[in-house]
Amino acid sequence: MHINWFKYSSPQTFYPLAGKMIPWFAWLAVVFAIAGLYIGFAIAPTDFQQGEAYRIIFLHVPAAWMSMVIYIVMAGWAALGLVLNARLSAMMAQALAPTGAIFTFIALVTGSLWGKPMWGTWWVWDARLTSELILLFLYLGFIALQSSIDDARRADRAGALLALVGVVNVPIIYFSVKWWNTLHQGSTISMGAAPKMVTTMLTGMLLMALAFWMYTIAVALMRVRCIILERERSAEWVKQLSGADL
Amino acid sequence: MHWASWAAFFNMGGYAFYVWFSFGITAFCMLWEVLALRKRSAQALRLTQLLAQE
Amino acid sequence: MNNAWITVLRRDLLLALRRRSDVATTLFFFLIVSSLFPLGIGPEPAVLSSIAPGVLWVAALLAGMLSLTRLFATDYVDGSLEQMILSPQPLAFLVTAKILAHWIVCGLPVVLLAPVIGLQYALPNDALLVLVLALLLGTPALSLIGAIGAALTLGVRGSGLLIALLVLPLYIPVLIFGAGAVAASQHGMSAQAHLSLLAACSLLSIVLAPMATAAALRISVE
Numbered sequence: 357m358h359i360n361w362f363k364y365s366s367p368q369t370f371y372p373l374a375g376k377m378i379p380w381f382a383w384l385a386v387v388f389a390i391a392g393l394y395i396g397f398a399i400a401p402t403d404f405q406q407g408e409a410y411r412i413i414f415l416h417v418p419a420a421w422m423s424m425v426i427y428i429v430m431a432g433w434a435a436l437g438l439v440l441n442a443r444l445s446a447m448m449a450q451a452l453a454p455t456g457a458i459f460t461f462i463a464l465v466t467g468s469l470w471g472k473p474m475w476g477t478w479w480v481w482d483a484r485l486t487s488e489l490i491l492l493f494l495y496l497g498f499i500a501l502q503s504s505i506d507d508a509r510r511a512d513r514a515g516a517l518l519a520l521v522g523v524v525n526v527p528i529i530y531f532s533v534k535w536w537n538t539l540h541q542g543s544t545i546s547m548g549a550a551p552k553m554v555t556t557m558l559t560g561m562l563l564m565a566l567a568f569w570m571y572t573i574a575v576a577l578m579r580v581r582c583i584i585l586e587r588e589r590s591a592e593w594v595k596q597l598s599g600a601d602l
Numbered sequence: 603m604h605w606a607s608w609a610a611f612f613n614m615g616g617y618a619f620y621v622w623f624s625f626g627i628t629a630f631c632m633l634w635e636v637l638a639l640r641k642r643s644a645q646a647l648r649l650t651q652l653l654a655q656e
Numbered sequence: 657m658n659n660a661w662i663t664v665l666r667r668d669l670l671l672a673l674r675r676r677s678d679v680a681t682t683l684f685f686f687l688i689v690s691s692l693f694p695l696g697i698g699p700e701p702a703v704l705s706s707i708a709p710g711v712l713w714v715a716a717l718l719a720g721m722l723s724l725t726r727l728f729a730t731d732y733v734d735g736s737l738e739q740m741i742l743s744p745q746p747l748a749f750l751v752t753a754k755i756l757a758h759w760i761v762c763g764l765p766v767v768l769l770a771p772v773i774g775l776q777y778a779l780p781n782d783a784l785l786v787l788v789l790a791l792l793l794g795t796p797a798l799s800l801i802g803a804i805g806a807a808l809t810l811g812v813r814g815s816g817l818l819i820a821l822l823v824l825p826l827y828i829p830v831l832i833f834g835a836g837a838v839a840a841s842q843h844g845m846s847a848q849a850h851l852s853l854l855a856a857c858s859l860l861s862i863v864l865a866p867m868a869t870a871a872a873l874r875i876s877v878e
């Protein structure tokens with residue numbers, strides 16, 4: 357079957373398509389989450405070092421993965437938008453940023469809640485937590501830049517460039533933070549604190565990551581629909597669709 | 603299932619606060635995001651309808 | 657060197673010379689911020705010398721950022737930026753002249769003033785030397801990365817705060833290596849690895865930042 361992908365690169369055709377896809381991804385997210393939570397809480401054994409507190413990793417690690425993946429995907433859409441001059445790609449990048457920021461926030465909060473019983477403090481300046489914090493700043497910068505530029509086209513392109521600059525810098529920042537961390541390792545916190553992985557634990561984490569991924573797609577599609585409506589308000593097709601399609 | 607009772611499950615081996623707060627805040631963030639987006643899209647649709655009527 | 661490039665550099669330096677208050681603001685800001693810390697923390701020399709590398713570097717970052725909003729703003733208003741974009745010279749190349757001018761006006765004075773403030777923080781002589789060297793190697797990267805932020809926020813409302821939000825996270829590697837170099841020499845270790853990494857940051861920025869800045873300027877001016 358031949359699908360003309362470019363047909364879907366215009367907001368007008370993409371809007372109803374996204375509307376049809378949202379429930380699918382939402383339900384997939386729910387199913388994966390139920391499976392992941394069942395394995396995480398009912399099947400995965402108690403960690404003999406960390407007790408039950410380790411169960412936070414079923415949120416923390418997938419959220420941290422998502423926060424990084426979303427930034428890269430966002431930069432990818434941004435680059436595509438910049439190179440092909442495609443509006444929809446830029447809108448996708450814009451739609452992903454808040455969700456990425458939320459996952460970064462979740463990773464930070466759950467990391468802190470995990471750290472308190474394990475290391476006795478709410479916050480450690482460990483390389484991974486610190487990089488996650490900087491990633492949050494990068495997301496916030498992207499969102500702030502886009503929202504403070506009134507002209508939508510300029511906001512798209514400026515945001516895209518910033519995302520690309522960020523993606524080039526992330527490895528450098530991560531390396532520098534790691535370097536800084538090894539130099540200042542005053543306290544003896546072993547950050548190999550992730551418990552020895554049993555297969556069931558890994559399965560639970562992967563399922564939760566899949567759930568987050570599906571959730572991200574569903575939410576990003578919802579947001580992209582909002583953005584399309586807000587931007588194309590005066591377009592003829594938007595005026596026609598309003599009544600029936602909610 | 604390795605939980606002796608529901609009480610043991612909710613107690614989480616003494617780490618109830620940390621575990622349930624983590625899951626609670628994650629659920630809250632996600633629900634909030636979805637609800638906020640629903641509100642936003644409803645608002646956007648209402649505005650487009652208003653514009654279409656004029 | 658190219659004629660247009662030298663013209664841009666000379667023009668920017670001349671403008672800075674006419675408005676000396678800009679340079680003075682940067683310097684006074686650096687001086688005041690770094691003098692506030694001892695007042696907040698206490699005059700204990702051991703404490704001061706241990707926080708000195710971080711404090712001086714953070715003060716240098718912030719001081720350099722103050723003047724970033726003006727990097728392209730006046731050219732944008734009087735239309736000479738548009739001339740630069742339309743000129744046959746590659747924009748990324750001309751932009752390096754403006755960034756160099758910014759560094760000479762705002763970066764270099766901070767580098768020269770830093771050892772004096774370092775004395776206030778009871779830094780030993782060899783640490784002072786490393787401080788100057790590290791600032792000399794690192795501040796060009798600050799001007800280069802900052803130029804991207806300045807170009808992206810050109811003519812945007814609240815651009816001063818926005819630049820801080822965009823640029824400060826990107827400054828982190830320079831801060832870590834720069835402050836680390838001084839701290840290493842304080843602890844009797846070699847600062848060479850830190851200094852090499854700082855130089856690498858600056859070199860990488862020289863290659864990439866002008867192109868990104870030029871692209872950002874095109875986006876902002878169109």
